[in-house]
Amino acid sequence: MEFNIYDLTSFTSSFDQLLMENLSPFWAVAIEMILIGVAILAFYAVVGLYLVYAERKVCAFMQCRVGPNRVGPYGFFQTIADLIKLLMKELIPIKNADKLLFNIAPYIVIIASFMAIAAIPFAKGLHAIDFNIGIFYIMAVSSLGVIGILIAGWSSNNKYSLIGAMRSGAQIVSYELSVGLSLITIVILSGSLQLSTIVEGQRDGWFLFTGHIPALIAFLVFLVAATAETNRGPFDLAEAESELTAGFHTEYSGIKFAFFFLAEYMNMFIVASIAVTMFLGGWMPFHVGGWEAFNNIMDYIPPFFWYAGKTAFIIWVMMWFKWTFPRLRIDQLLTLEWKYLLPINLVNIIIMAFVVLMGWHF
Amino acid sequence: MRSIINYLKEIFGAVAALFKGMRVTGYYFFHPKEIVTQQYPENRATLTMFDRFKGEVIMPHNENNEHKCTACGICEMNCPNGSIEIISEMKVNEEGKKKKVLSKHIYHLGMCTFCNLCVKTCPSNALAMGQDFEHAVFDRSKLNKVLNKPGSVLMKGTE
Amino acid sequence: MVEEITKGKLEEQEFSINMGPQHPSTHGVLRMMLKLKGETVKEVKPQLGYIHRGIEKMCEKLTYQQIIHLTDRLDYMSANILNEAVCLTVEDALQVEVPERVQYIRTIMGELNRIASHQLWWCAFGMDLGALTTFFYGLRDREKILDIFEETIGARLLLSYNVPGGLMNDIHPNFQKKVKEFITYFRKKLPEYDALLTGNPIMQQRTKGIGMLTKEQAIAYGVSGPSGRGSGFSCDVRIHQPYSAYSKADFKEILYHEGDTFARYKVRIDEMWESMNIIEQLIDNIPEGNYTAKMKPVIKLPVGEYYTRVEAVRGEFGVYIVSDGNKTPYRVKFRSPNFSNLSALDLMAREQKIADLIAIGGSMDYVIPDMDR
Structure with a gap:
């Protein structure tokens, strides 16, 4: 059985053919783009809102609380109510702020995270663009967000915001290295930058298991660096509530603040997706080589659920980090990167190259 | 190495x-x-405060609408914030003696710090601490309460 | 502009920034005027006056019984201990011997108050460092103590339980049982605090070697309480000048000699253990008797000056009363520990990062209404 029952490729390609037959190629592509754009937009909003809800519930349970439980059953519509509130709030104009940059910053942040979603394979065939340099594209695009943060901090005419933005700049520039290098480790193992090929390559075992020790190290490094890159958890220096009130988004209100907030959660979703795609087999079910019966049972669970479940787990782990650890100081943050993660990563790449060369992986 | x-x-x-x-x-x-959260407005039915809880100052009345306040003014004197005002009048009782009688015991809940001094110093135990803690009102003037109920009189045998 | 920078004409400026009065980690309305160079703090100027209520002046118009409820509002986290300080001063002046039962109960209440305060400090310290979960664990355990207070006293924070000559009312019949239950509960929960925060390498990096205060500096600046004891300054009034029933309990002074933020942290954690020890020794031995000594309804202190000091949660708390023989004091002065502790902040935070300033502030455990009476 080769995932036939859940393969969406035939559905999308037949839809494509249908459009191509009836319309000129330009219009066919245009309609497809609009449809995909709307679908991703809706997906983005829903996932963003429910990640906020999930975070509030997770942290509540970790803190012996109940969490939101007033709006709807179990507070399920709490974040929607919050969104409505944020939409109706006044956008406070800041005196002496750089108007253009101040207004453009939240859009840059949100567009950066929005663009990255396009290249993530959610299931077989459920994949907006399958670049041959997919992972490279995601890395490039998702790191654009820091420009928005820097602009926001600079243009706000607020000293706390400026400190927050500068911290964020230093942090992301350094952690980008670790994220990239840990992914390169897997690229060496898979031999491809294309996300669909990478996922396909994990048919008989996720890279986390087939690449054993170096992949495991790369996974842990990626987890730490990705948490840092999303400005979350113990690495939320750019916000640093207790030090800088709210850091780079101190002066933002209403929906502009909501954009930053939503982008933070979507970035978390994106890095979790990358982790899942690169290390945990993406939408691939859990397969053990040689166990045919077991593999067949696993195949009955649709790939999207595999993908969603694994992503949810990674997100949960990142939330677990955030709600357990105290925040690092800026110099310690950079020490962690340059003295620990980077050397480990470089050594790890060599080990991985060696392992692949000798064929010691599974 | x-x-x-x-x-x-x-x-x-x-x-x-x-x-x-x-x-x-x-x-x-x-x-x-x-989880230790208490679901507050929902658990009103089962929520009981400790009997010593200082929620507000009350003047207990018995079933005949009688209280024990002799309008001596000691609570007013002892209150550090001036949250008690006593308005009394002189009345002639059956024996023909002029006597101070409480007409209004005004209690400003908004100023009260619940220090318990009025209750403790009252010579005739006329005051007590109530356990009601839901004091929110829309108008500040509603926090000025009259503790003796309308038409209430001094309990027999209280001096 | 570019030319100016490349030729080095552009001067580097210090970045001045106001932290507070509205800021999440100044624990109230403290305003700190910072001079920064990048992230490094060059100068801290604490500014007070945002919550000045004139309590000392108000005391001059109030009788000695009425002063008690104002002392609650100084260091609200150690209300009971501050009440006790005023009561001890008045009793001392009047030469009143309070019953032994009162002394025991005051000591137990004071130590419960100390634990509750340290729990809240632990919550806030974790929050200052960015570990948000600590806040809820600390408050969860503090709730148990507040329930004990509520059952006996009727109040949870501003207790006003001590009155000159004794107590407001006797302890609740459940009191001893509840306190023992709490101690068995908290002995299990306190190691959790260590697992969550004390042992955490991030927390240790953030606190070890940060905000150094030597013993000499601590003495020179009058830094007392756990903050002073973290620098090796033996300043526990409970040991050096035992009052109430402290002489009946066997306990030791917690001293750390490192003088950094972590030492001050450890002092407080260890003090919680020590406070539980004291309570355990006393709780079963509360003697029978009256809960108040015989006092006149109107207290008039003899003409003179009186000073008493107690060990409040944050340090040495002193009450100085000048009496002219009337029923209200002529002058009252409180020696509050936080004010002196704050004076050392500039010394500790210089050349540290902003994040360290927050951690140092957290480890000193400021309560602003106590500084700014």
């Missing part, structure tokens, strides 16, 4: 210690029974 071993030791030690902390939060995540 030693420094490399120390470096690795440091890393593993740190990861182990971090994991120890994560175990604590993880334990609570998977044990929802440890």
